[in-house]
Amino acid sequence: MNTVKLEECFVGESILNYEDLLEMLDDELREPKQFWEDFYEDRTKNIPFFKVKGPDENLVEYFSEGLSPKKVLELGAGPGRNSIYMAKQGSSVSAIDLSNKAIEWAKERADEEGLNLDFHCVSLFNFEFEPNSYDFIYDCGMFHHLAPHRRLTYLEIIKKALKKGGYFGIVCFNTDGALDIPDWDVYKEKSLKGGIGYSEERLKEIFNKDFDILNFRKMKKPSLSDDLFGEDFLWTSLMQIKS
Incomplete structure (x- = not known):
């Protein structure tokens, strides 16, 4: 059976260390947990990736071209489209x-497919993992919701979690999908x-220092008959961590 772990983060009122500072800024800028609970409340909403059960078209391309990770972490997994495909x-x-x-x-969908995935209801910044344990980390839609102060932490977590030579895949808004907001603004x-x-x-510029960029392009918009997800207001990229 699939397992679900629920973990909560409680923010204090005093800034005593760097993590307290980050959490204070999160509280000012990040969509609260309730925002995302409300977002997923109605599964019939007109949200592009609610309408498709299949995976991202670029992810299928990566696997068809030889990516075959043994151990994967998906960030912001949503209804489980990509996690189920990779399983x-x-x-x-x-x-x-x-x-x-x-x-x-996501758990309901995995159970329907008879698949055993390890689900965690938790922020990435509170997720406990074994260092250097993942062959592939995939993020479809989380990165563009991060405030600038969390990017450095995000990158450090990914680098710490990946095995040597591991791969990282990302899907995020391009400038057709959202405003290119300067960090200070x-x-x-x-x-x-x-x-x-972006x-x-x-x-x-954000990823070049730590990753070799193997593939970078706009997402393709598949036909409805393909049962794949794709929107051209999104970037897709496959990267490999530098040695």
């Missing part, structure tokens, strides 16, 4: 999401405006 390809998959309702939906306006849209240059 069907033979990967051992751990999937995390901040929303209980998203995890419940996020704090001046106290808002992510629904998510940050230019190609800006996104590569």
Whole structure:
């Protein structure tokens, strides 16, 4: 049977260390947990990835071209489309999401397929993992909801979690999908405006230091008959951690 672990983060009122500072800034900028519970409350909403049960088209491309990770971590797994696909390809998959309702939906789908995935309802920043244990980490839609102060932590977690030579895949807003908000303006306006849209240059600048970028392109929009997800207002990229 699939396992679900529920973990909560309680934010204090005193800033006594660096993590307290990050959590204070999170409280100012990040969509709260209840936002995501409400987001997943109605499964019939007109949300592009609610309409498709299949995986991201770029993820299928990676696997068809030889990616075959044994152990995978998916960030912001939502209803489980990609986690279930990777499990069907033979990967051992751990999937995390901040929303209980998203995890419940993903678990239902996995049970329907007779698949055993390791689900965690937890923030990435509170997720406990064995260092250097994942062959592949995949993020479809979490990164563009991160405030700038969390990017460094995000990168450190990914680097710590990946095995030597491990792969990282990302799907995030391009500038057709959301505003390209300068970092300082996020704090001046106290808002992510629904998510940050990244230019190609800006996104590569963030990852180039630590990763070799193997594939970078706009997502393709498949035909409805393909049962794959794809929207051209999103970037897709496959990277490999540098030695």
